[in-house]
Every structure is written in C-alpha cells, then in structure tokens.
Amino acid sequence: MISLAEIEKVAVLARLLLTPAESQQMTEQLGKILEYMSLLNEVNTENVEPLAHAVELTNVFREDRVTPSLDREMALANAPHRDEECYRVPAVLGEV
Amino acid sequence: MSLSELTASQLLQQLREGRIKAVEVVAHSLRQIDQYDPTVGAFLRVNRDHAFAQAEEIDRRRSRGEKLGKLAGLPVAVKDNICTQGEPTTCASRMLKRFVPPYDATVIARLKAADAIIVGKTNLDEFAMGGSTETSALGRTCNPWDVTRIPGGSSGGAAACVAARMVPLSVGSDTGGSIRQPAALCGVTGLKPTYGRVSRFGLVAFASSLDQIGPLAQTAEDCALLLEVLAGHDPKDATSIPQPVPPFSETVRQPLEGLRVGWVREHLGEGVSPSVLAAIQEAIKVFQSLGAKVEEVELPHARYAVATYYIIACSEASSNLARYDGVHYGYRTDEKAMLAELAEERRVLQQQGKSEALEDLDTALVRMYRKTRAEGFGAEVKRRIMLGTYALSAGYYDAYYLKALKVRRLIRQDYDKAFQKVHVIVGPVTPTPAFALGEKINDPLAMYLFDLFTVGTNLAGLPAISIPCGFSEDGMPIGLHLQAPPLEEETLLRAAHMFQQVTDWHRRRPPLLDRQAVAT
Amino acid sequence: MAEQPYTIVIGLEVHVQLLTESKLFCGCSTKFGAPPNTQTCPICIGMPGVLPVMNRRAVELAVKTGLALNCEIARFSKWDRKNYYYPDLPKGFQISQYDLPICRGGYLDVPSPNREGMRRIRIIRVHLEEDAGKSMHDEKAGRADSRIDLNRAGTPLLEIVTQPDIRSPAEAKAFLTELKLLLNYLEVSDCNMQEGSLRVDANINLHIPTEDGQYVATPIVEVKNMNSFRAVERALTYEAQRQYEAFLETGHRLGDVPKQTRGWDEDAQLTRPQRSKEESSDYRYFPEPDLVPVTVTDAELEALRQQLGELPADIRRRLQETYHLNDYDSDVIVNQGRAFVDYFCQLADTCGDGKMAANWAQQDVLRTLNERDWTITQFPISAAELARLLCRVKSGELDTAKARMVFGHMVDHQATVDEAIQSLGIVQVDETELRQLCAELLASNPKVVAEVKSGKDKAIGSLVGQAKKRNPHVNPARVKEICLELIRQETT
Numbered sequence A: 001m002i003s004l005a006e007i008e009k010v011a012v013l014a015r016l017l018l019t020p021a022e023s024q025q026m027t028e029q030l031g032k033i034l035e036y037m038s039l040l041n042e043v044n045t046e047n048v049e050p051l052a053h054a055v056e057l058t059n060v061f062r063e064d065r066v067t068p069s070l071d072r073e074m075a076l077a078n079a080p081h082r083d084e085e086c087y088r089v090p091a092v093l094g095e096v
Numbered sequence B: 001m002s003l004s005e006l007t008a009s010q011l012l013q014q015l016r017e018g019r020i021k022a023v024e025v026v027a028h029s030l031r032q033i034d035q036y037d038p039t040v041g042a043f044l045r046v047n048r049d050h051a052f053a054q055a056e057e058i059d060r061r062r063s064r065g066e067k068l069g070k071l072a073g074l075p076v077a078v079k080d081n082i083c084t085q086g087e088p089t090t091c092a093s094r095m096l097k098r099f100v101p102p103y104d105a106t107v108i109a110r111l112k113a114a115d116a117i118i119v120g121k122t123n124l125d126e127f128a129m130g131g132s133t134e135t136s137a138l139g140r141t142c143n144p145w146d147v148t149r150i151p152g153g154s155s156g157g158a159a160a161c162v163a164a165r166m167v168p169l170s171v172g173s174d175t176g177g178s179i180r181q182p183a184a185l186c187g188v189t190g191l192k193p194t195y196g197r198v199s200r201f202g203l204v205a206f207a208s209s210l211d212q213i214g215p216l217a218q219t220a221e222d223c224a225l226l227l228e229v230l231a232g233h234d235p236k237d238a239t240s241i242p243q244p245v246p247p248f249s250e251t252v253r254q255p256l257e258g259l260r261v262g263w264v265r266e267h268l269g270e271g272v273s274p275s276v277l278a279a280i281q282e283a284i285k286v287f288q289s290l291g292a293k294v295e296e297v298e299l300p301h302a303r304y305a306v307a308t309y310y311i312i313a314c315s316e317a318s319s320n321l322a323r324y325d326g327v328h329y330g331y332r333t334d335e336k337a338m339l340a341e342l343a344e345e346r347r348v349l350q351q352q353g354k355s356e357a358l359e360d361l362d363t364a365l366v367r368m369y370r371k372t373r374a375e376g377f378g379a380e381v382k383r384r385i386m387l388g389t390y391a392l393s394a395g396y397y398d399a400y401y402l403k404a405l406k407v408r409r410l411i412r413q414d415y416d417k418a419f420q421k422v423h424v425i426v427g428p429v430t431p432t433p434a435f436a437l438g439e440k441i442n443d444p445l446a447m448y449l450f451d452l453f454t455v456g457t458n459l460a461g462l463p464a465i466s467i468p469c470g471f472s473e474d475g476m477p478i479g480l481h482l483q484a485p486p487l488e489e490e491t492l493l494r495a496a497h498m499f500q501q502v503t504d505w506h507r508r509r510p511p512l513l514d515r516q517a518v519a520t
Numbered sequence C: 001m002a003e004q005p006y007t008i009v010i011g012l013e014v015h016v017q018l019l020t021e022s023k024l025f026c027g028c029s030t031k032f033g034a035p036p037n038t039q040t041c042p043i044c045i046g047m048p049g050v051l052p053v054m055n056r057r058a059v060e061l062a063v064k065t066g067l068a069l070n071c072e073i074a075r076f077s078k079w080d081r082k083n084y085y086y087p088d089l090p091k092g093f094q095i096s097q098y099d100l101p102i103c104r105g106g107y108l109d110v111p112s113p114n115r116e117g118m119r120r121i122r123i124i125r126v127h128l129e130e131d132a133g134k135s136m137h138d139e140k141a142g143r144a145d146s147r148i149d150l151n152r153a154g155t156p157l158l159e160i161v162t163q164p165d166i167r168s169p170a171e172a173k174a175f176l177t178e179l180k181l182l183l184n185y186l187e188v189s190d191c192n193m194q195e196g197s198l199r200v201d202a203n204i205n206l207h208i209p210t211e212d213g214q215y216v217a218t219p220i221v222e223v224k225n226m227n228s229f230r231a232v233e234r235a236l237t238y239e240a241q242r243q244y245e246a247f248l249e250t251g252h253r254l255g256d257v258p259k260q261t262r263g264w265d266e267d268a269q270l271t272r273p274q275r276s277k278e279e280s281s282d283y284r285y286f287p288e289p290d291l292v293p294v295t296v297t298d299a300e301l302e303a304l305r306q307q308l309g310e311l312p313a314d315i316r317r318r319l320q321e322t323y324h325l326n327d328y329d330s331d332v333i334v335n336q337g338r339a340f341v342d343y344f345c346q347l348a349d350t351c352g353d354g355k356m357a358a359n360w361a362q363q364d365v366l367r368t369l370n371e372r373d374w375t376i377t378q379f380p381i382s383a384a385e386l387a388r389l390l391c392r393v394k395s396g397e398l399d400t401a402k403a404r405m406v407f408g409h410m411v412d413h414q415a416t417v418d419e420a421i422q423s424l425g426i427v428q429v430d431e432t433e434l435r436q437l438c439a440e441l442l443a444s445n446p447k448v449v450a451e452v453k454s455g456k457d458k459a460i461g462s463l464v465g466q467a468k469k470r471n472p473h474v475n476p477a478r479v480k481e482i483c484l485e486l487i488r489q490e491t492t
Ligand SMILES: [Zn+2]
Pocket: C023, C026, C027, C028, C039, C040, C041, C042, C043, C044, C045, C154
C-alpha cells in the first residue's frame, strides 16, 4: 500500500523525524489504514461535486478597520527562543 | 438532597431563589473533584482560588440585586483545547504544555459573560485525536463506572467529570463523535451542535470543517441551558451561521407532537453488541410509547463514513498542526543537542564519502522542525499528520482527498433524503460499551472503526445528541444517538427531554461515588 | 538596439501589497516601518485556535485591479491553503488561491520602450493571498541565527502573473512601470519596491533560431531578488546573455535540466544559482476550511467598475487629443498621478495654451514639488492663479525670467500674481509708453534700422540693450517685437 521509502518522504514533507523502528511501524499501520480506505473506490463519484464545507455559506467579510495589536511582550511571551524584539530560529539560509 | 444529586437547572433554580449560594456550589464541586479526581483523572488543571473568588463575587452581586448572567454561579468544566486567556491551554500535548493564550475563545467569553464559573480544564486525547483519551500526553482519565475502562474520547475528561458529579456542566468538542461517544460511554448527555452553530474561535483546530464545540451534562435540559449560552453567530468565525439562537432552555420542556423517528438497518446489525442492540431497541419502543412514529430510513453511504472521515480529518489536521514548529510558541527541541547530532551525522557521512546523502541532510532549521515535532507530538498525532500529508500530496490528492470530499457530498445527500421522511434518526452511539484501557491503543484501525456511527454527522454538519439509554450486563452505560437536520438542535433537545422524562438512565450514578462516599 | 541572435521570452510574477488599513484576516495595521513584532495579534501569529476573517476591502481592490487589467472576474472564487514550512510563515501554510483565482485572463497595453506604439502583455491570472513575515539573518550572536519579525505577516498581497509575452528586459521594465502607474491610479497599491510593496520574479528563456527556420528554447530560469525596476532590466539583460553563452557551451535545451532559480546580485551585477529543495514544491493545496467562497454579482461588478475612474492610458490619450501634447509630455504628466493631471488640465484650460501649461507644469511646478518634497495637493499655487501668471506671459506683460521670479515668490509667500509683482517691485511698462520708447530708439539709430531692412533682424539686439538702460522694467522680447513691427510698417 505504502512503502518505507514513501513514508520517509512523507515524514520530511510533514517535518517529522522518525526512528527506523517508527518508520517501519508507520509503514505497516498506514498501509493497513490506506487499504481500508480503498473501500471508497467502490463508490461511483462521477459528476459528484466535492463538499469541502459542511455549511455552504458565501461572502463573509470583516470591514477594513484597524484594531489594537498585541503588546510585543505578550506576542513573544510564548516563544521558545527570542530576544527583545524578535523570534529566533536556526539560520534560515541553508547551511549550519 | 445532596448537591451532587441536583442537575444544573435545579441548582440554578435554587441559586436564583437564594436557597443556596454560589460559594457552596463551587465548594461542593471542588470537594467532589478532590475526592474523585485522583481516581478518575478528568481534570488537567483546577482553578480553585479563582473559582472561589468568582463565586463570592457572584453572591455579592446577587445580594445587591444586580442582574446576573444565565449561568450565574454554576461551575463549568472546559475541555483543554479551548483557549482561556492567561491560563494554560495544552490540548493534552507536550507541544503546548506551557502555552498560555493571550486571548479567550468566544465560548469562554460567552461563559464569562453568563457568569459561569470555570473551575478547570479537562483532559482529552492529544489535540482531540482519539476516542479513548488514552493519547493524552498529560494524564490518564478513566471511566467513573469502571476505572479499568476508557472514558471514551476525545472529550473523555469532559464526560467523566459530569459522570462523577464533579461539575454539573461541561464543555467539549466534537470532530467525529468526541462529545457524543464519551457521553455515551460515561452515561451522560452530550450534544454536538450543527456545524457553525457555536463559534470555533479559540477552539484549537483539529479538523476545521468538522470541529464543533458543544455541551455535556446530566440531562438534555441542562445541555439546552449550556447550549443557549455557547451558541450564536460570531463575526470572528467566518463559518459561523448568522441565525438567531432559539431559547433552548425554555423550549426543551415542550413535548413534541407527531414526532417521526427513523432508524437505519445497518446501525442495528452486524458488529453491534447484543446489550447495545437491546438498549437501542428498547429506546425506540420508548419513543413509540410517547406517540412517535417509527420508520426505517436508508443511509446507503454510511458504510463509507469512517474512511471518508479519516481522510478529510487527517488532511485538515496535517495542515492545522503545521503551526507547531517550535518557532512562535510551544515546545522546541534542545537546540544544542540537535546541532551536535546533526554535526555528527555530517561527519559520519563525510567520512563514508556519501556525498548524495550529505546533500540531502537536513539544514539546522529543518532538523529543528523535525525534532521538535517528533518530540512534541505523540504517536497518534504523528500517524494522523502522516496520513493527512500523504492524502494531500502530489499524486494522491485525487485518489484520497478529492474522492473523500465527493463521498462526503453523497453522505450529506443521504441525510437530506432521510430527513424528508423523519425528524430524527436514532441509533447507537458506539457499537459496544466502553472497552478496557489499553485494549485498542496499538490497533489504530480498530480504534477508528469504533467511530462508525458518529463520524457521518460531522461530515454532514448535522446536530446530534447522545443520551443514556441503558446498561450492559456488566454495568456499563449505553448511549442513544439522535441525529437531526441542520439547525434542529431544538428538536433533538425536546425529543431527548421527552425520553428522559420517562426513563431514569441519566439519573444513575457510578457506583464509585457511593462506595467512596461511604468510605469517607 | 543591437541585433541579438535570439529572441528573449519573459514572463513576470508580480506581488503587490494592497493599500488596506488592516491586514487580510485580522485588524492589525499594515503600516510600514513599525518596530519588529508590534503589529501582530493571535490571528496573524497563527496561534492555536484562531480563525481568519476576510477583509472586504482587499477583495474589492483585487476585483478593481482585475477590471482595470481587462480580466474576467470569477463569479465564484475560493481560498486555498498552500502548505510549506518557513519561520516567517507562522501557520505553516499560506492562505492563497489555487484553482479558482478571483481574476483570470486580461492584458495590459504598455508603451513600447522604443516608442513604437503599444505592446499588449497578456495577464494569466490575478489572485489574492497573504504575505509572510520577514526573516533577518543575524550572525552577531556568535553563531548563525535568524530573527523573525511578523509585522508583515498577513498583509494582503495581489499576485499578478503575465503570459511570457515580454520580449526584452526594457519591455519588462516598461510593463512594471505601466503596472505601477495603473495600481497607483486605482489606489490599489503604492508599489514601492524599496519598502517591498512591489516584488517581482521573472521567468526567462531564449528562443534561438536554427537553420531550418525553427528555433530551440533554452531552459527556463526564474530570476529573483531584483530590488528596483532598473535591477529588473539589468538582471534580465545579464541573464539573457548568460543563457546564450551557456547554450553555446552546453547545448542544454528546455526540459534537459530542472528549472533553475537564480538570484540577482546587485553588487556583483550578475545572477547566481539559488539553492531550492526539491520537495518544497509539493504544496499540498486544499480548500481553506475556515473561509467561505466569494461570489460576485453583475451589479457589484458594475458598481466597482464605476469606481475605477479614468485610467492612465485613457488620460494619456485625452492629453494628446485635447491639448496636443506629445508622448513624452503626456507621459510625464500622467506619471505624476491623478491629482497632478487634474491640476494640469485646469491650468491648460484656464490659460488656453496646452503646450505652455505642459512646460510650466513639468518644469516649474514639478521641480518645486521635487525640491520641497511636496505632492501637488500641498502645492500653494492654485491652477487658476498659475494660469493668471501664464496669461501675463502670453500677453507679453511679463517675460519668462520675470515670470519665474513671480512664480518663486508666489510659492514662497503663498501670494497671488498681483501681490508677487507688487512685492517684487516689478513695474509693468505701459504699452503706449513702450511703443513711444521703441519709436525714439529707431529714430536715433538709423544704422540699425537699415541693417534690419537689409534682412539682418539680429541687429535689433543692440536696441534691446539700450531700451533696458532707459527703462529696466521693459520686456526685451516685447521690445524686439515692437521694433520689428514699426520698421515693417515703415517699409510698407
Ligand atoms: Zn494580526
């Protein structure tokens, strides 16, 4: 249903780091689940419009008005790594 | 009569009449928590001092004759995936263990405006992903009726605290059955409103097109009381329905005339345990005795609901949970250790001369993300993220995600057709009563299949309620499921109330309460 | 332009920030230049539990842009999530539009850079999306580290994608100039590249003719990092030549190698390959469940169309037809914006001389605006008053040099023409008095008169000098005119 290599690819896409054992287990479990999901193949969905929203509303807007922003200290309060002004992360530009 | 015998509506009556004080109600609630929660584990946090202070304030205001909110003085428990300003909101995840929202969810603001007293935050499956509350990374909740069994989930704490009479009212969330299923397994009443009836603003998203906040309580009458406060249009939620909220707490007591009740053959067949089957059939007879017409309806695509649901829910979840990356809030992996590990991997690859693998090696940033998420999320959350990422990825989108959206429409159309014939559809909430803790934790598919009667409601965006309707031979509660067309919460509540007027399943108390009460 | 042995094929992807007060999904201000992370809230930080609600104005601006670009406006459009991880993208996805953009098709007519009429550049689509925050690289912390500012996160952006219809770097620049002008007129965006409110990426390759009359296409390269319209032109010029040389060297054709992304290095004046990870292109688009679709009715479209006002191309045409301006003059005036055009038209109408109004508007008025960093709305001289000054010049009452002095005084003291003339002590010489003076000069200078009669009009110059000595207030041009006139009268 799904190969170990695919699982490893998806893990990168999902930004998860799996141990070899986890990857193995994930391959088996997702394989079983996907196999069950192939049940949907027996449903004829020709000419059926997808339904993405349970309630089909349209045109919900807010007016273009400025409301107060968070105090910076509040905004940054939950950040795992920060300085006075900004969030900090390992370099976004490639190499370490 | 002990305070824990009283329903929320009765407590409210006594509070209004000045026969009891809010501080007494809160003190009782906290006593119950002290006594039973060490065993049950419903709460992740209890807000003792604040609850008392609030109760005193309400009593003061009442004595001054001020106008008070609809829930003034009633203790309410809130599922810990609903944001509370200045108080941790963890989603029972390591990822958000220390997250303190700088804002209140709309439902919290409404509860506060109604002078409800939020006594604490209840346990759940991590990010509401699970049906047993076992995937919580922060605590174990068990079923008050039998502590070796699951309370259900994901709102396991929310249901268990009502069952153990710790609070009269509890707020949960339901994405695929997460209110109704634990309500059924814990012997309480739980309602999942129409999608869009209650604002989702501040509910930590699992699957945005399916999530809905709703009430849990002992009775339908109490659910009506709480729903009336929770529901209503919210400009902060674009999917919120701009419709007025009926006065549920007033209309709930009006019996329904000419009620037409539908049942579905597949829901009363294979895979449903004999005790559940018997209880449901008995419940249908109760409705008949109340003058309802009962007839069979068809939901031909119901058997595809679980597959459809898990594709859509996991796809949305994979995107909703992308924000937990260790940058702006929440958990982050130990950066020094992570960098050292990466350097070591690089050294080894260089030594082995594997230039291609070296090229593919994560950057520090990517590795920070991956390690943070690997450590911050539990197994079930990771499984769903993987599943959803796969279902949305290039080459699989049409086969899984798009296909599921199409089947979703067929499921919705089935309901539309059925509701041309009947007002409500009844059936079981779960195929069996609560199973043992640990029983299905290593078999995700079995766990998913346990949701087969509840997920269709969410896919179609319908309201549904679970009410106690019997017990298994080993004394575990069984829930009756009533589903109705969009915005027909009132019908559900009135039908459920009619049922509860002539049955007493909802009044039964877990033996634990009496046993321990005797012991103390 | 030198003949190249190839055709350049360019398509542009332009992002412009919309001129809304608040962000696309929350009430945070979009003002540029605030200290880092002071314009954020739970919604634009993407905190758990928050939901987006669409800014009505942003949708209106997107539709107006589509109308002005002659696009088909979608009667039904929806929002999608584009999933990718980046620290300045707090939700881990960008809310954008995938398969049902708000505008499709369309075109923009651009004045050809070598002034050979207009070039039509077709537009593929225009869609609305949210901007990301900013990542700033910081090495002073002892190790490589980035700082994240989310002030910009959630600012409404319009993405405008052209067909590969552009045939030269100069044309790319001309397209951007015209687009910027249009969006300025629509008040959709200020398109300020320095502040990042306009960003552009270019896809470029070459069609190299072969002996059999066909051509080979070189691999398409996406060029990023261009920070000014000039940079766009230079980067594309460089890149075209680079691709040609690379083709001669490698023979690589379109499809032989994966699409490359290159960044423009302004200091080195060259493009360099940028690293891009393969998997990052799987964006897993799916419908945004938290937002509902947008529908637009005919009536709403018509109402927005009414709000467009006269667009630059129409104004240019009108200036040329009504005031007989040439391409250059009409361009300069239109480029100053709607208020300036209005000022010019009033000036030209009142003084009755389009060419003269154009000269004054472009030279004196514009120079003053630039020097003082004013906009036309801050300019102290009304068009009517300036027209009064121009009339005096036309009638010969003032020479240009004096008129400039008067103009300067009017600007500095917010004075009327009359007030300025008075304060400057400019004595206007009466016409009769002037004629009298000229007659006297001619009488006492028969030699000059004779020279003029023999066809040397220039000889009159010496009379002008004498006239100024006798009355410093005379208008030299007028002295010349009157003298010549008198001599001619004498001969006939
Ligand atoms: Zn904001």
